[in-house]
Amino acid sequence: xxxxxxxxxxxxxxxxxxxxxxxxxxxxxxxxxxxxxxxxxxxxxxxxxxxxxxxxxxxxxxxxxxxxxxxxxxxxxxxxxxxxxxxxxxxxxxxxxxxxxxxxxxxxxxxxxxxxxxxxxxxxxxxxxxxxxxxxxxxxxxxxxxxxxxxxxxxxxxxxxxxxxxxxxxxxxxxxxxxxxxxxxxxxxxxxxxxxxxxxxxxxxxxxxxxxxxxxxxxxxxxxxxxxxxxxxxxxxxxxxxxxxxxxxxxxxxxxxxxxxxxxxxxxxxxxxxxxxxxxxxxxxxxxxxxxxxxxxxxxxxxxxxxxxxxxxxxx
Ligand code: ASP
Numbered sequence: 001x002x003x004x005x006x007x008x009x010x011x012x013x014x015x016x017x018x019x020x021x022x023x024x025x026x027x028x029x030x031x032x033x034x035x036x037x038x039x040x041x042x043x044x045x046x047x048x049x050x051x052x053x054x055x056x057x058x059x060x061x062x063x064x065x066x067x068x069x070x071x072x073x074x075x076x077x078x079x080x081x082x083x084x085x086x087x088x089x090x091x092x093x094x095x096x097x098x099x100x101x102x103x104x105x106x107x108x109x110x111x112x113x114x115x116x117x118x119x120x121x122x123x124x125x126x127x128x129x130x131x132x133x134x135x136x137x138x139x140x141x142x143x144x145x146x147x148x149x150x151x152x153x154x155x156x157x158x159x160x161x162x163x164x165x166x167x168x169x170x171x172x173x174x175x176x177x178x179x180x181x182x183x184x185x186x187x188x189x190x191x192x193x194x195x196x197x198x199x200x201x202x203x204x205x206x207x208x209x210x211x212x213x214x215x216x217x218x219x220x221x222x223x224x225x226x227x228x229x230x231x232x233x234x235x236x237x238x239x240x241x242x243x244x245x246x247x248x249x250x251x252x253x254x255x256x257x258x259x260x261x262x263x264x265x266x267x268x269x270x271x272x273x274x275x276x277x278x279x280x281x282x283x284x285x286x287x288x289x290x291x292x293x294x295x296x297x298x299x300x301x302x303x304x305x306x307x308x309x310x311x312x313x314x315x316x
Contacts, residue, residue, distance in 0.1 A: 003171060003272040006289035007033060010167045010216055010266065012047055014286040016040040017295045020170060025290045030170035030178035031070055031093065038066075038089040038182050041166045045125050049164020051088065053125045054184020055132050057191050058149050058156065062123035065185050066092045067103075067198040071177030071206030076102040078198035079109040086119045089182050092198070103198060123184075132187060149190060156188035160218075160261065165197055167214035169206070169268040177270060179206040179214050179228075186219070195219025201229035210235040211269035213245070217279070218261025221307065225252045231267055241267040241275035242301065249277050249303035260307045264300065276300035279307065 005024040007017055020037030023029070042051030049055070056062045066088035067078035077096025080103060082088055091113045095104055104112050114120075136142040141152040165183035172178075181197040181204045189195075196203030196219035203219065205228035206212035213231035215222040222228065227248050234244030245267045252263055265277040266285055276285035278300040288295040 003175070004289045004291060005172050006272055006287060007037060007168060007170045008266055008268050008274045008285060008287040009037065010165065010264065011284050011286060011297070012050070012164070013037065013041055013166045013168055014295050015044065016168070017286060017288050020168065021288055021290060024170065024172055027173055029174070030172040030176045031068065033170040033172065034068060034168050034178050034180040035090055035093055037168050038166060038180055039087060042087060042089065042182055047164070048128055048131065048187070049184055050166050050182050051184065052086065052121060052123045053128055054123060055128050055187025056124055057187070057189045057193070058144055058152050059146070059191050060124065060129070060132065061191060062184055063191070064088045064123070064183070065194060065198040066180070066182040067200060067204050068092045068096060068180040069178060069200055069204055069206045070096065071179070071208040071212055074207065076200040078103040078200065079105070080194040080198040081106045081192055082109040082113065084120050084123060085110060085113040086121050089180050091118055092180070102200065105194065106192070135188060153188065153190045157186065160186060165216040167216055167266050169212045169214055169266060171268060171270070171272060175208065175270065177206045177208050177212045177268065179204040179212040181214055196222035199223060201226055203228055205229045205232045207232050207236070208270060211241065211267060213248070213265060213267045215263060215265050217263035218259070220257065220259065221252050221255055221261055221263050224255045224257065227252065227263065227265060231265060235267070235269055241269050241273050245275050245277045246301065246303055249279065249305055252305040252307065255307070262307065263305055277303050279303060279305040
């Protein structure tokens with residue numbers, strides 16, 4: 001019997017599930033369901049980690065990253081450090097469909113968004129700006145010294161909790177899997193910093209033959225651990241989602257860059273089995289299949305990844 005179409009997402013994505021499920025119920029494609037589901041999150045001004053309302057970088061610019069992958073063709077579209085455009089996942093999807101490229105950054109990404117008629121908007125909200133300034137004041141780096149951004153970045157991000165970003169994975173009626181991520185990245189980041197979210201293999205991966213995975217958390221960890229692809233390879237090797245994700249999380253213990261940070265991972269296999277993970281306790285994820293009237297929240301399995309910050313990296 002064919003698996004029932006479904007979606008899973010990070011907790012903050014629950015507000016978009018209904019829009020995605022409508023697409024799947026109508027027999028639509030997983031990629032279209034992702035676009036529909038991501039949009040309400042990207043437009044949610046209350047979410048300080050995705051789209052409009054995101055906390056800005058050190059120069060007070062909101063720079064957005066997004067990526068999307070089609071598990072049927074392994075096609076990827078992504079944008080990084082995109083400024084001023086709504087719907088970054090839709091822009092990423094257009095890259096996937098129209099260009100012989102996978103990732104556009106900065107002004108090139110904005111130019112592409114403009115060429116294809118995407119709407120522009122001011123992304124910095126008063127609330128996000130206040131949060132941004134308060135942290136800089138608290139860390140003694142206000143006003144920002146633009147000649148010494150490295151030091152500002154190190155101070156501002158010390159003991160950062162790294163929470164946010166939205167993940168969605170969908171499985172449609174045809175058995176196609178797709179995954180997407182959208183984020184404003186970590187606030188107070190160095191201008192131009194790009195995390196895992198627009199990087200296939202790090203922040204997201206999907207392969208119809210076995211399954212899909214997505215990450216949130218400190219992107220540098222997922223980049224160094226190849227976390228999304230590593231998870232999918234474990235599925236390909238025949239592991240169940242719970243085991244595949246646990247192993248990919250445990251691999252992060254080998255990362256010793258000293259900057260600490262947490263990781264969260266979602267996994268959906270091609271048969272509809274899913275699992276969620278976090279390096280801290282108490283985190284959840286949401287899922288909904290087309291026969292469910294409402295989404296359900298599931299506890300993430302906590303896998304300790306040993307990323308305590310080493311104080312010698314912080315001489316201030
Ligand atoms: N993974 C995102 C990044 O590193 C941030 C997050 O998920 O909180 O940009």
